[in-house]
Amino acid sequence: MSDMLLKVENLEVQFRSGSTLTKAVNGVSFSLNRKENIGIVGESGSGKSVTATSLLRLIPDPPGKITGGKIIFEDKDLLKLSDKAMRKIRGNEISMIFQDPSTSLNPVYTVGNQIVESIETHQHLNRKEAKEKAVHMLELVGIPEARKRFSMYPHEFSGGMRQRVMIAIALACNPKLLIADEPTTALDVTVQAQILNLMKDLQHSIDTSIIMITHDLGVIWESCDKVLVMYAGNVVESGTVQEIHDNPLHPYTWGLLDSQITESVSSEEELSTIPGSPPDLSLDISGCPFAARCPFAEEICLEKTPEMIEAAEGHFTACHFQTKEHRLDRKEAKVDDRSNIKS
Amino acid sequence: MGKYIFSRLINMIPTLFVVAIIVFLITRMIPGDPASVMLGPQASREDVEALTEALGLNEPIHIQFLQYIGNLLKGHFGVSLSYNQPITDLIINRFPNTVILAVSALIIAFMIGVPAGIISASKQNSLIDYSITTISLIGVSMPIFWLGVMLVLYFSVNLGWFPATGMGSMADGFISYLKHLILPSITLATIPTATFARITRSSMLEVITQDYIKTARSKGISEFIVIFKHAFKNAFNPLLTVLGLQISSLLGGAVLTETIFSWPGMGLLIIDAIEKRDFVVVQSTVLFIALIFVIVNLVVDILYKVVNPKISYSTNKGGTK
Numbered sequence A: 001m002s003d004m005l006l007k008v009e010n011l012e013v014q015f016r017s018g019s020t021l022t023k024a025v026n027g028v029s030f031s032l033n034r035k036e037n038i039g040i041v042g043e044s045g046s047g048k049s050v051t052a053t054s055l056l057r058l059i060p061d062p063p064g065k066i067t068g069g070k071i072i073f074e075d076k077d078l079l080k081l082s083d084k085a086m087r088k089i090r091g092n093e094i095s096m097i098f099q100d101p102s103t104s105l106n107p108v109y110t111v112g113n114q115i116v117e118s119i120e121t122h123q124h125l126n127r128k129e130a131k132e133k134a135v136h137m138l139e140l141v142g143i144p145e146a147r148k149r150f151s152m153y154p155h156e157f158s159g160g161m162r163q164r165v166m167i168a169i170a171l172a173c174n175p176k177l178l179i180a181d182e183p184t185t186a187l188d189v190t191v192q193a194q195i196l197n198l199m200k201d202l203q204h205s206i207d208t209s210i211i212m213i214t215h216d217l218g219v220i221w222e223s224c225d226k227v228l229v230m231y232a233g234n235v236v237e238s239g240t241v242q243e244i245h246d247n248p249l250h251p252y253t254w255g256l257l258d259s260q261i262t263e264s265v266s267s268e269e270e271l272s273t274i275p276g277s278p279p280d281l282s283l284d285i286s287g288c289p290f291a292a293r294c295p296f297a298e299e300i301c302l303e304k305t306p307e308m309i310e311a312a313e314g315h316f317t318a319c320h321f322q323t324k325e326h327r328l329d330r331k332e333a334k335v336d337d338r339s340n341i342k343s
Numbered sequence B: 001m002g003k004y005i006f007s008r009l010i011n012m013i014p015t016l017f018v019v020a021i022i023v024f025l026i027t028r029m030i031p032g033d034p035a036s037v038m039l040g041p042q043a044s045r046e047d048v049e050a051l052t053e054a055l056g057l058n059e060p061i062h063i064q065f066l067q068y069i070g071n072l073l074k075g076h077f078g079v080s081l082s083y084n085q086p087i088t089d090l091i092i093n094r095f096p097n098t099v100i101l102a103v104s105a106l107i108i109a110f111m112i113g114v115p116a117g118i119i120s121a122s123k124q125n126s127l128i129d130y131s132i133t134t135i136s137l138i139g140v141s142m143p144i145f146w147l148g149v150m151l152v153l154y155f156s157v158n159l160g161w162f163p164a165t166g167m168g169s170m171a172d173g174f175i176s177y178l179k180h181l182i183l184p185s186i187t188l189a190t191i192p193t194a195t196f197a198r199i200t201r202s203s204m205l206e207v208i209t210q211d212y213i214k215t216a217r218s219k220g221i222s223e224f225i226v227i228f229k230h231a232f233k234n235a236f237n238p239l240l241t242v243l244g245l246q247i248s249s250l251l252g253g254a255v256l257t258e259t260i261f262s263w264p265g266m267g268l269l270i271i272d273a274i275e276k277r278d279f280v281v282v283q284s285t286v287l288f289i290a291l292i293f294v295i296v297n298l299v300v301d302i303l304y305k306v307v308n309p310k311i312s313y314s315t316n317k318g319g320t321k
């Protein structure tokens, strides 16, 4: 078996409501090896969740539709599978945990019931064995008094504990891939760290690859091997964590980095934000999607869509001025000088 | 819980008292003198006066009312002169027939309305959804008197499939019994069926966009389990409230339906009694229906509390306990 676990090629997802067509994801490609973690970053609305949800084919249809591309998982194209075959993948080979643990668990069933359900769907265990396995999972994710907690309802758990339950459900069938869509955003800061540590520990013990969606680049530097930077439904930069951290190339990535709170930002220095807002995805975008906000934009950026090129080894980016031959100077990025673009 | 039920029971007393006053006054407003209606046009003046006296109808109205309430408190529903029977016996004879009709209608409504609503919601904006919504819109505004007559015309008169009126007896066999029951229960079920379909649909639509439904799907369970186990149980609460209201309005609908089909239940009894100006029967039966009404509502409220384990759900987002 090859080392490649997942290969996404030119994924396109659109939402239709009435006469407006929103192109939420526009040709996203990336690949992931076994036991490797990939982080996806990008502003709100850049298509991170839609990309992730597409992998499980859980985009609500209508209004959404996967309109193009391939999702190769191991040796199967998930987009070509029957519904039944796809259900065998969900929760079994690919699992997902969501942003808000207070709404992700069904309020009218006990947490035990919800874990057992997952186990019984995919594993040939009898009721008693499934229950034992579920209790074991609760212990594994660090829930004290697991046996007692097993028969409690979600509302009797705190936010952090609910997210642990979600992780228990997701990992109950030893999936090869875990998609975590902002798993800590809705939690207290102290709890966030606990959940991230838990995920790291568990990953080592069960050899799962993780797709980690987050707004916090710090999380990515710490726990991922690769990064995907998304903007307006496109990947604008991708590469190893090392490369993107030490040598980011795309002006949008620079903007993201500058807007992160890090220890190196001294208190006098103002935290910068990227001016403007992302484009409306229901309109046709010609040229570089970042052009309207990019301090380096020139005439060509509006006319021609930049290709994704390998600007350095294992490091891809889509910018007209970041090529092997030509480099922009990052320092200029902080100067909001867009006089060179006629709008 | 016990305390709650007790206080609700106490609260029923004033409600029933008000109903008693209102029914009492309304019966007195029906034109026509009871004694002469009962005795018929050929009766002599003396006979009419004697009967009026015997009925206590020449007493001042407040005395009549006090006597009536006094009897009720002693547990006497009174005696019907036109039927020549204690009213309690009349109710014991008739009430089960109404219950049979109402329960059949409710079962039909539940078995058809709820699945229709679920299908409609899970195929939102499809042809089948549009059909179900349109039909249920027509259903809720259906004049059931007209519908009853149409059903009789078509299925009894034209096709001869079902008897037009009356209630079969078990002695004639179960099939005959069922045949008598079908048209009246369909008539009575129409509005609740449509209402269940509409409430189920809207309640399900709200539930299926919830995050926990996405979680359920992400586990790889079948769509059937997603809809029936995960979504429906959450969509059930509003349905239960409507169920209570439906049982109440079924009793009202039963009066109409029983009249159309000469179904010997409480409704027909009341209509008969009104025609005969048998005031005591009208008063007591209406009061009895009111009693059933409040008891049903109480039971539904208690069920509501039992089905609902998530009182404080979603109030604390995140954080450690």
Ligand SMILES: Nc1ncnc2c1ncn2[C@@H]1O[C@H](COP(=O)(O)OP(=O)(O)OP(=O)(O)O)[C@@H](O)[C@H]1O
Pocket: A015, A022, A024, A042, A043, A044, A045, A046, A047, A048, A049, A050, A051, A060, A063, A064, A281
């Ligand atoms: N159910 C939906 N119906 C219509 N449009 C949708 C739906 N879900 C997503 N979209 C569209 O897809 C775009 C991308 O959304 P997505 O949720 O992937 O963003 P995101 O990157 O995950 O943002 P966030 O950081 O806020 O989670 C949105 O701008 C929205 O227009």
Ligand code: SF4
Pocket: A250, A251, A252, A288, A289, A290, A291, A292, A294, A295, A296, A297, A298, A301, A306, A318, A319, A320, A321, A322
């Ligand atoms: S292509 Fe032009 S607009 Fe786009 S990021 Fe590069 S410089 Fe900026």
Ligand SMILES: [Mg+2]
Pocket: A048, A049, A050, A181
């Ligand atoms: Mg998202």
